[in-house]
Amino acid sequence: MNWPAQGVHEGVPFATYRADDVTTADDAETIKSKAVSKSMICAFSPDPAAWKAAPPRTTTKAMQAGSLFDCLLTEPDEMENRFVVSPFDSFRTNEAKVWKAEVEASGVSVITGDDIKTAHAQLAAVMAKPESRNIIENSRKQVAFRYNTKHGFASKGLIDLAPNNDDCLVDLKTCEPRALDSQRSLQKHIAQWGYHIQAGSYCEGMSIASGAEIFRFKFIFVSSAPPFRVAVIELPLAAILFGADQYRAGVAKFANCIKTNTWPSIWDGEVELDLPQYAYTESE
16 A cells, blocks of 8 residues: 555554644645545634644544544554553543653553443444444445645545445444434534535545546434434435535635635624524514
């Protein structure tokens, strides 16, 4: 494997995939060797100025839990390289704080024994559902794609599961238990986190990088706390196409900001702002 070469690569380690991430410090020259991604574009698009001025992104507890579960399923041999169980009950003492800082500075995430137990319980729940187990047992794992855009930089994605002999891509997602309370709650969750943008950008990106048409995308959702409910969802083509349109628009917007070195804010100038509609009706 030669990453970040253009094309499709199987078994790409997460750290290798992240090696050419775009950062807020990049400019029109340094961006030429970098690649944008769905997560980066979604963070940038709502307010370019805020994205440009933001400090380095920190990993939240929920993000770490999702990464732990993904690693356990897609690259278990990397668990020891990416995560370490803390020997401390808390991080109130100086010794514990120093230890944690040194470990995280090396690029390794600090987790607890309970975190490991939760990840294994989630994996057991996913494998107990026939639909998700069938996908996992018949898929390539950690499949990365990278292709050159017309803007002078690349675009990339890392797919958890690529089913064999199928025109479909699959991503694993951990979510709050309430997201799986109903189909409506999961619809809102998908829209809120822009997962349709991931589906659209991945289907389009994989098609460009591989030369094979990909137009189907599924998610395997598992809740972050017991009972560990599991849902296998396939997005309709309309949602995938809508997500691809949003991603392309975000990439073009970013390319213009890089080219002109201008980073507009949603609060540029004076803004006329009305009350929300419910404020008028509540007083009646």
